[in-house]
Amino acid sequence: MRIEITPLHPVFAGECSGIDTTRPLPHATVAAIEAAMDRHAVLVFRDQHLTDDQQLAFSQAFGELEFTHGTGISKPGEQRLHPAFADVSNLDKDNNILARDNRRRLYSLGNMLWHSDSSFKPVPAKYSILSGRVVATTGGETEFADMRAAYDALDDATKAEIEPLVCEHSLIYSREVMGFDDLTEAERATMHPVRQALVRTHPGSGRKSLYLASHIGTIIGWPIPEARAFIRDLTEHATQRRFVYAHHWRPFDLLMWDNRATMHRVRRYDGSQVRDMRRTTVAGTVPTAVQAAE
Ligand SMILES: [Fe+2]
Secondary structure, eight states, X not given: OOOEEEESSSSSOEEEESOOTTSOOOHHHHHHHHHHHHHHSEXXXXXXXXXXXXXXXXXXXXXXXXXXXXXXXXXXXXXXXXXXXXXXXXXXXXXXXXXXXXXXXXXXXXXXXXXXXXXXXXXXXXXXXEEEEEOOSSBOOEEEEEHHHHHHTSOHHHHHHHTTOEEEEOHHHHHHHTTOOOOOHHHHHTTOOEEEESEEEOTTTOOEEEOOOTTEEEETTSOHHHHHHHHHHHHHHHTSGXXXXXXXXXXXXXXXXXXXXXXXXXXXXXXXXOOEEEEEEBOOSSOSSOOOOO
16 A cells, blocks of 8 residues: 655655554555655654554554663663653653753753664664654754765765774763763663664665764774764764754654664753653664674
8 A cells, every 4th residue: 555655854754644553554554654664764643642552552563662671771660651662751750840950861861962762782773653742842853864865975985984884882972972971880781882883774775874873982993083083074974954854843743763764863942841752662673783792
């Protein structure tokens, strides 16, 4: 079957109409959404009044889900949502707004840096699916960068240079950039760096993309300052406005993006107002690089 997509940006991202994500979807519809994801990399579904169970069911149609236990600084018992959700709200488990100096809030400000979800895992994420239950009235946009278009726009010498490169990703590196360095030894132990190819090929579209994230700490075999300077250059290139779609949230928007083809970040918003966003994450199936021997 075909589904209707209205482009939101010249190179990627589309609004998908005529789909009710609260109901079980036929296989043909799931396949059509996957095909649209291969083409557009970011899809917006408007007016999706999902319960958590419905969001889980919709997400599971696209593969196994990632669980958030054991990553980041969240602890069992402190979580507001089912463990298959990444709680990207500014709320505690009792639905109170986090204080400005709350540790979890400060940690989550790392989401304002360009990243690809779960690039710090040996097998990184496929899709992320984010439901805007209560959205910020000013700011709080989610921006996406098309890493395929960014790759295509590189010159041939740069493409040849980066083709074999492998980067190290860890939450420690992205938090370090934010000045969030009071991680405990136990937390650091869960953030062991993993290796990811810098160039990856999408299994659905066959297109190559730059696999960047603020979680990158170095390039294997390179001096760290040279690696970080180069990654910063590539990130500046990849996040030029011509490659970026900024999503202005409406309540009950459901966004789906392909972490294998895009980076994203959240923009600043008023933290004294409730912002309730709930993310489910479809796990990837293959690593992008061979991991270091322990
Ligand atoms: Fe994210």
